[in-house]
Amino acid sequence: MQEVISLNQITKIYERKIALSSLSFSVNKGELVALIGPSGAGKTTLLNLLAALLPPSQGEILIDGHPLSELKDPKKRAKKIGIIRQQFDLVGELPVIHNVLVGRLSEWGIFKSLLSMLIPQDKGYAAQALSRVGLADKLYEKTSSLSGGEQQRVALARLLVQSPEIVLADEPVASLDPARAEDVLDLMVKIALEEKQTLIASLHSVEYARKYFDRLIALKDGELFFDLPASSVTDDHIQSLYKLKEIS
Numbered sequence: 501m502q503e504v505i506s507l508n509q510i511t512k513i514y515e516r517k518i519a520l521s522s523l524s525f526s527v528n529k530g531e532l533v534a535l536i537g538p539s540g541a542g543k544t545t546l547l548n549l550l551a552a553l554l555p556p557s558q559g560e561i562l563i564d565g566h567p568l569s570e571l572k573d574p575k576k577r578a579k580k581i582g583i584i585r586q587q588f589d590l591v592g593e594l595p596v597i598h599n600v601l602v603g604r605l606s607e608w609g610i611f612k613s614l615l616s617m618l619i620p621q622d623k624g625y626a627a628q629a630l631s632r633v634g635l636a637d638k639l640y641e642k643t644s645s646l647s648g649g650e651q652q653r654v655a656l657a658r659l660l661v662q663s664p665e666i667v668l669a670d671e672p673v674a675s676l677d678p679a680r681a682e683d684v685l686d687l688m689v690k691i692a693l694e695e696k697q698t699l700i701a702s703l704h705s706v707e708y709a710r711k712y713f714d715r716l717i718a719l720k721d722g723e724l725f726f727d728l729p730a731s732s733v734t735d736d737h738i739q740s741l742y743k744l745k746e747i748s
Contacts, residue, residue, distance in 0.1 A: 501528040503565075504666060504698050505550065510559035512545050512722075519545040520722045523559070527698060529665075532689060534709035534730070535702040537719035538742055543702035546719070547668045550700065551583045563666075582664030584688075586671040588655045592644030596635070596654055599643050600626040603661030629657035633687060649680035656688060660695075667692060669701035673708070681705075685712045706738050 505527040512520040520542045527533055535543045548554045549561060552568050561568040563580060571577050582603075590599045604622050630636050633653040638646065643654060652672065659667060669688065673681035689712050692699040703709045709716050710730050718725040718741050725741055726733075 503527070504529045504563065505700075506562040506565075508560045508562070510546075510549065510556045510561065512542075512549060512554065513557045518722050520549075520556075520719075523719075523722075523724055525717065525724065525727055527700065529698055530693075530696055531698055531715060532692065532713045533698075533700045533715045533717055534713035535700065535717050535719060536706055536709050536741070537725065541719040542722040543719055544670055545722075547583070547670045547700070547702060550666075551581055551668055552577060553583075578662055578664065580664060581666045581668065582659045582662050583668045583670065584652075584655050584659055584672050585669075586674040588651045590643050590651055590654060592642070594643055595640045596630065596638050596643050596646070597623065597626045597640060599654055600629055600657045600661055603629075603658040603663075625661045626657070629660040630654075632660060632691070633657045647680075648676050649683060652676065652680075652684045653687065656684070656691065660691065663695065664697070666698045666700070669699065671702055671704065674704055681708065689713075706733075 503526050507523055507525055510520055510523040511518065523546070535546065537543055545554070549556055550568075552571065555569065563571060571580060601622065604625060627636070627639060630639060633656050635650060635653055635657065638650065638654075643651065646654065672688065673684050676684060685708055688701070689699065691697070701713070710733060713730055715728070716730050716733050717727045718737070720741055726737055728737070
């Protein structure tokens with residue numbers, strides 16, 4: 501198996517709070533990994549480090565064997581890593597096609613990017629991506645008029661157009677009702693498998709993590725609590741992970 505991500509003794513400190521402490525693990529190409537753990541465990545911090553949005557305080561992150569800190573070229577980084585969040589990061593006032601084509605910005609020069617705000621460029625990419633997420637008829641709809649589930653599908657279409665090797669998803673279904681959450685997770689995993697992407701998603705729902713992902717990495721108080729195949733995670737593991745500290 502080809503190792504695509506390697507964390508070596510990663511620590512992240514905000515002012516005096518330790519958000520992550522001495523975290524080490526690796527992820528192979530094409531793995532479907534769910535990050536679980538209580539609120540404040542460090543899941544979002546970890547994803548922001550993997551996306552190179554934050555630098556670690558200590559330790560090193562390697563992508564394909566090279567330090568992530570050296571991946572400074574925005575175009576190369578966009579081809580390597582994409583991120584999707586629960587807020588979708590969409591501009592509601594713009595038509596769907598414009599939000600999807602943001603995924604092409606790393607491929608375009610400044611002129612083409614500006615021109616596309618007036619006349620959408622590379623429309624075929626957007627149309628094809630929207631078709632794959634079941635929104636072929638929404639190309640020119642105002643994005644804010646769509647439901648939450650549909651907006652998350654637009655964000656997935658934008659990722660399809662960007663076509664990164666690694667997809668990071670930060671609570672991608674937290675704001676959706678259960679039926680739409682399963683719908684989006686099903687689609688996200690299906691696309692990752694079809695595109696041979698490595699997918700790492702933080703989830704509140706252990707049930708979804710077990711159902712859709714091959715491997716569960718659990719964080720608690722900024723530390724690695726367990727790292728197991730989804731099929732090996734027991735109810736006892738989960739109870740221990742979410743057990744509240746007793747106040748003496």
